[in-house]
Amino acid sequence: MKDQKELSIKVDGKVFSINDEDLTLLDFLRSEAGITSVxxxxxxxxxxxxxxxxxDGQAxxxxVTPVRRVVGREITxxxxxxxxxxxEWAEAFSQVGASQCGFCTPGIIMRFAALQKSGEQVEIEKVKRSLHAHLCRxxxxxxxxxxxxxxxxxxGIIExxxxxxxxxxxxxxxxKIGLDIVLGMGGFSSDTxxxxCLIAVPDSSGGWSLGENLTEARKLAQKIQGRRTTVKAVPPIELPPGDWDAVLKTNWVEPGYLETDSxxxxxxxxxxxxLANGGAFGSKLESPVPEVARSLANKYKRPVLAILSREDSVRLGPKRPPIAGGVNKNGQGIIRVARTPGIVKAINSVAPEIEVEEIDLRGPVTSSKIRAAGWAEAQILLCGALGEVGxxxxxxxxxxxxEVDERQINISVRCGQPLNETVLRSYCIGAAHMAWSWVTSESLTVDExxxxxxxxxxxxxxxxxxEMPEVHVEIxxxxxxxxxGSDAVFAAVAAATWIHKGTLPEWPTG
Structure with missing residues (x-):
């Protein structure tokens, strides 16, 4: 092993010594400095x-920043x-409902703080462009x-x-709702x-590699990082034969929650x-990591944190099942769907006249517990057949x-007592974004x-x-x-978006 000189970096005004040049700044901040807002x-x-x-004041x-490259610089x-x-930032985000699970919020606030400190007058379009470096689901x-x-x-705040x-x-x-959530203290397992703890990550042979920190565990796992493909996603299920008023084929879709399973x-x-402070849209309800952590902790007689990388969560996590369906205005039709426990019941709960055929596919695991899976697609097809959302x-x-066009989405929702209109509005806007994105842009390529x-x-x-139309919500x-109420909004906006796009037979529509 090569000798490594001792490095020191300044974080939040405090000088830290480090000895491992292979650490990223993120790994150092979390595992060595104990800063979990990052x-x-x-x-x-x-x-x-x-x-x-x-x-040095720049976001x-x-x-992806090696710790050796920030020696002698000011980290905040x-x-x-x-x-x-x-x-001020925490109150602003809380007051308008701009933080739900809270996982992405600290990073966004740091970018906003840098933008604000620049001293220049910042137009809203520049604010939106700055967010292109971030993801919020x-x-x-x-x-x-x-x-x-x-x-x-x-x-004031809405706590x-x-x-x-x-x-x-x-x-x-x-x-939970409050300033702590905005500041990243939502009780996420990797933070608490x-x-x-020993850190456990999936290895290349289907087992788990353990290390004293995340960097060490990933080195031992010896996994080669995957990337995106240039191959276009193709809906995997053929349409049912018949003369239909509306037809639709969809792909596998990634839930895309930000905090990976831990x-x-x-x-x-x-x-x-x-789950921590976010339900992951139903995608983590059957996550394997709790039982992995239990088993390894009992085996090694030490606390264990089992955590998936983004790549692991994509490979192992459940997806929205693809469908291919045709329906008529009278409510009758056929939906073919990837075999998924509970999906037939979900579809027939809103569309009892639709026949459901489950198809065995080679592909990632699917779940009917993901937001509105099955029943939303059935409602969307019925709206497409009628040519209106209703x-x-x-x-x-x-x-x-x-109602949807390229510039604006207008929503009306009824879901019992609102309890808090700011929070309900926030979740409805989030559901509208997920629906618009699903119809126009989202898919996963799955090989043979x-x-x-x-x-x-x-x-x-x-x-x-x-890239998102402005959303107006009437409660x-x-x-x-x-x-x-947000699941109904999700289905309604998806249906309206599809109709706006001309009820094209395949998603994403572009």
Whole structure:
């Protein structure tokens, strides 16, 4: 082993000594300095922006920055921001509902802080362009831009029991609301793991490699990083024969949650939840990492943090199942769908006249627990056959309608007592973004062996800030029991977007 000279770097005004030049700045900040506001959403891809810090006042993603390149430079993380400035950003994001799970928010605030400190007058279009370095799956960008406009002018926050209850209903998991969430303290497993945890990552043979830190564990795993493919995704299921008023074929779609699956466990203890402050749109409900952490902790008699890389989560995590369907205006039709537990029931819950054929495919695992899987596609096809959206009613009993053009999405939603309109609006805008993105841009290429080829977070096709129409939300008064409304919005906006795009037979429409 070559001798490595001791390095020192300055982080948030404090000097740290390090001895491993192979560490990235992200790994050092999290594992050595204990700074957990700097998040790992895609390392070493450098594409999600969650690990953004300031280097001499300039925003930089730390997961692709070798620590040796910042020797002698000033590193600022969320913890190092001036207290008043940090609080202003946190209040602005909280007041407009610009942070849901909170995983991406610290990195975005760091970029905004650098942009604000530049001293130049910043137009909104530049703010949106700055967000192209980031990915947020929850909010749909609009409220984040509103937070930029609100900073220093906020009038309070939305930290109430009613707000948290509405967030939990929409996220379908226990969620918190408040300044701590905006600042990245949402209780994510990779942040709360004991400092003496062994780190476990999947290896190339189907097992798990363990190390004292993430860098060491990944070296031992000896996995070659995959990239995105240039091969176009092709819908894998053929349309059912028949004369239909509307037909549609879709691809596998990646849920695209930002915090990859992670869980830690003490020997003899219970593992932490991978859900933390975000439900991952139903995608983590059957995550393997809690049981992996439990098993390895008991085996090695030490706490273990099991964590997936972005590439691992793409390869191992469940996808939205592809469909191919045809329906008529009378509500009858056939939907062929990748064999998925619970998917027939989901489709027939809203469209009992549609025959469902499950198809065995070579491809990634699919789940009916992902947001509105199956029933949304059925409703969308029925709307396409009629040529109008009308009112979408979800299995929960909420209702939504939507009108879409290239510049604007207008939504109306009824879902019981709103509890907190700011939070409900935020989740509806996020659902509208996910729907627009799904119809127009998202897919995964899967090869003949069933292996996903799009392995980078930017290859999923998630629409960026500045590429999204403005969303207007009308919340209809309702005194009945509060139920999830954003899933109905998701289906309604997807249907309206498809009709706006001419009910093209294959997604994404472009």
């Amino acid at each position: 998040k790992d959403g895609c390392s070493p891809q450098g594409q999600c922006g969650c690990c953004t810090v300031l280097v 930089r993603v730390s997961c 993380t969320m913890q190092g921001l001036d207290g008043e400035i940090k609080n 929850c909010t749909g960008w609009q409220t984040i831009v509103e937070a930029w406009e609100k900073v220093g002018k906020s009038e 109430t029991k009613e707000a948290a209850l509405r967030a939990s209903i929409e996220g379908r998991s226990t969620q 793991a004991p400092s003496n 869980a830690w466990c003490e020997p003899g203890g219970e593992p932490s939840t991978p 009112t979408i009613i979800s299995p929960d009993g909420s209702s939504a309608s939507a 062996n069933g292996e996903v080829q799009d392995l980078t977070i930017r290859s999923f096709g998630i629409v960026r800030a500045g 209809e008064p309702d005194k009945s029991k509060s139920v999830n």
